[in-house]
Amino acid sequence: MSLDPEKAVFPSRQQLFDFHGVSMIPIFTTNWENVQNFQARPDDILIATYPKAGTTWVSQILDLLYFGQTCPERQKTIPIYERVPFLEIAVPPLFSGKDLADKLPTTPRLIKTHFPVQFVPKSFWEQNCKIVYVARNAKDNMVSFFHFDRMNIAHPEPGDWSNYIHRFMEGKMVFGSWYDHVNGWWKKKQTYSNIHYMFYEDMIEDTEREIDKLCSFLSLSNSAEDKKIIAGGVQFDNMKKNEMTNYSTFSILDFKISPFMRKGKVADWKNHFTVAQNEVFDEDYKKKMKDPTLQFRTEM
Numbered sequence: 001m002s003l004d005p006e007k008a009v010f011p012s013r014q015q016l017f018d019f020h021g022v023s024m025i026p027i028f029t030t031n032w033e034n035v036q037n038f039q040a041r042p043d044d045i046l047i048a049t050y051p052k053a054g055t056t057w058v059s060q061i062l063d064l065l066y067f068g069q070t071c072p073e074r075q076k077t078i079p080i081y082e083r084v085p086f087l088e089i090a091v092p093p094l095f096s097g098k099d100l101a102d103k104l105p106t107t108p109r110l111i112k113t114h115f116p117v118q119f120v121p122k123s124f125w126e127q128n129c130k131i132v133y134v135a136r137n138a139k140d141n142m143v144s145f146f147h148f149d150r151m152n153i154a155h156p157e158p159g160d161w162s163n164y165i166h167r168f169m170e171g172k173m174v175f176g177s178w179y180d181h182v183n184g185w186w187k188k189k190q191t192y193s194n195i196h197y198m199f200y201e202d203m204i205e206d207t208e209r210e211i212d213k214l215c216s217f218l219s220l221s222n223s224a225e226d227k228k229i230i231a232g233g234v235q236f237d238n239m240k241k242n243e244m245t246n247y248s249t250f251s252i253l254d255f256k257i258s259p260f261m262r263k264g265k266v267a268d269w270k271n272h273f274t275v276a277q278n279e280v281f282d283e284d285y286k287k288k289m290k291d292p293t294l295q296f297r298t299e300m
């Protein structure tokens with residue numbers, strides 16, 4: 001399966017619109033009713049992130065933890081976006097992430113979403129599903145999103161960098177405000193104990209430690225050796241050269257503009273922000289991020 005941008009039915013460079021108070025594009029809302037009626041199973045694992053926070057990385061880790069031993073061919077032959085379907089994406093009549101999730105043959109089913117917490121289909125809560133949320137510091141997240149918007153021909157044009165910073169601060173991004181997203185999920189964690197909230201920066205710092213924590217949360221008993229092998233296998237350079245994880249087979253992305261696996265670093269924002277932009281951003285950040293319990297690292 002691949003999305004063919006040459007096909008006339010594919011709407012390129014969609015425009016943002018307000019959808020229940022969140023900036024969205026049609027490719028992620030057109031299947032709304034069906035997605036809202038998705039029937040989650042108690043053992044489904046939902047991987048939730050703001051775009052560009054490390055979704056693919058944690059997806060590959062979970063796929064290896066669950067199926068690396070029993071079904072090693074899977075990781076070698078099936079691209080990550082088919083092993084871990086993107087629930088809300090839909091390009092009718094070509095493609096629906098929800099249909100792909102419905103048909104997943106695995107147990108558990110690993111399912112990806114970028115929805116803010118209030119958009120998650122209710123069956124995930126009713127079934128008390130385990131949810132892995134990955135968050136990434138705002139500045140690096142924004143830089144990554146900027147380059148992704150450049151190369152993803154379904155997304156709105158990012159425009160120039162200085163305007164993009166303002167769009168980001170205003171939440172005029174695909175899937176809305178980063179600030180609302182990370183805070184909304186953080187708040188949900190206080191009342192719904194089956195959320196494991198993790199940070200991209202922690203995964204960079206010590207992938208093996210974060211894999212250990214994932215195993216505890218998911219009650220997985222992979223051996224220490226297995227976890228070590230997985231941590232090595234999912235390092236950036238390995239995932240970048242692996243066709244099953246680097247999205248090179250996903251044709252709505254234009255790799256001539258930018259790679260999907262771009263840098264994989266903390267603090268690349270320093271190569272993008274001017275001193276003045278950084279001051280404006282930090283000032284605004286303080287106003288929006290009032291919860292002292294939610295802290296991000298912008299450098300390490």
Ligand code: A3P
Pocket residue numbers: 049050051052053054055056057140143144145147234235236237239260261262263264265268
């Ligand atoms: P950069 O653009 O900063 O390089 P997502 O999967 O949510 O779309 O996130 C993509 C971002 O995660 C990209 O960031 C990508 O390079 C980074 N990434 C993916 N796999 C990674 C890995 N194994 N190690 C570090 N970063 C990774």
